[in-house]
Amino acid sequence: MTLVKICGVNDAAGFDAAVAAGADLLGFVFYPPSPRAVTPAVAAGLSARAEGGPLRTGLFVDPEDALIEAVLAAVRLDLIQLHGAEDPARVAAIKARFGLPVMKALGIATPGDLAALADFAPVTDRFLLDAKPPPGATLPGGNAAPFDWRLTAGRVIPRPWLLAGGLTPESVAEALRQSGAPGVDVSSGVEKARGVKDPARIAAFVAAARGG
Numbered sequence: 001m002t003l004v005k006i007c008g009v010n011d012a013a014g015f016d017a018a019v020a021a022g023a024d025l026l027g028f029v030f031y032p033p034s035p036r037a038v039t040p041a042v043a044a045g046l047s048a049r050a051e052g053g054p055l056r057t058g059l060f061v062d063p064e065d066a067l068i069e070a071v072l073a074a075v076r077l078d079l080i081q082l083h084g085a086e087d088p089a090r091v092a093a094i095k096a097r098f099g100l101p102v103m104k105a106l107g108i109a110t111p112g113d114l115a116a117l118a119d120f121a122p123v124t125d126r127f128l129l130d131a132k133p134p135p136g137a138t139l140p141g142g143n144a145a146p147f148d149w150r151l152t153a154g155r156v157i158p159r160p161w162l163l164a165g166g167l168t169p170e171s172v173a174e175a176l177r178q179s180g181a182p183g184v185d186v187s188s189g190v191e192k193a194r195g196v197k198d199p200a201r202i203a204a205f206v207a208a209a210r211g212g
Contacts, residue, residue: 002176002209003183005162006190006202007059008036014197015046019053021206024183026054027081030071031061034139035195036187040074047075057081057103061140068098079103081128083140092123101125105140105164107132108147114155121158128185129157131165146171149178169204176209184209 006018007027018026028043029036038046047056055078058071062084071077080098082091083105095102103126106116117127131147133140146166163181168189176184190205192198 002181002211003162004206004209005057005183005185006054006187006197006205007057007164007185008034008187008191008195009046009197010036010038010042010195011197012046012049013199014202015049017197017199017202019050021203023054023202023206025057025079025185027057027059027185027187028075028077029059030063030067031059031083031139040071043071044075055079059083062086063094065094065097068094072098079126081105083128083130088119088123091120095123095125103128103162105130107140108151108165111151114151117158124159127157127159127161128164129161129181130185146175149175149181152179152181154180167205169201169208172205172209173211 003024005025005027006023008029009015009018009026028038031037057079058077059081077100080094080100081103091102091104102124104120104124105128108129109132131145162183162185163175163179164185167175167184167186172184186205190198190201
């Protein structure tokens, strides 16, 4: 079954919708410039709304250890997502220090961008293959831009991975068909306004990703 991650959840309606739809992973953004950012306290309050359910993922961008420590002191995370310019050594250090699985996001625009997979495979547990931010973008993700899904078709990715970048309930089935991805990550594609999740679109996205 296709894995589905709903990222950038920052209110009760979005959290409850992700849980009700049966999402596998749920992302809290700990990056203040993002319109989807949450504080550790807000994330803890949302997470407490449901026992079990989606794996709680913390999205960080080039974080200092102190930030990760502050988040983990407030809310239990199952996975750390690194969405910045972290190199393999930094990924390994974060994984070793905090004892949690790590998912490294890589920006993809051309076939050459996939070469970084080999460098990160020894130190990461999952990959998130996202579109490179368009020119002028201020955020590393959530820019509603896809990359050429055919770039990953038939390619052996050395770790479990999710496809991200410009996915919507209307496009996700075709994205899965073209890319061969075992899972998908969505943020802006299930919003009714920038940074505000739409419960109906969350439900529609999960259903479409799973062929419903």
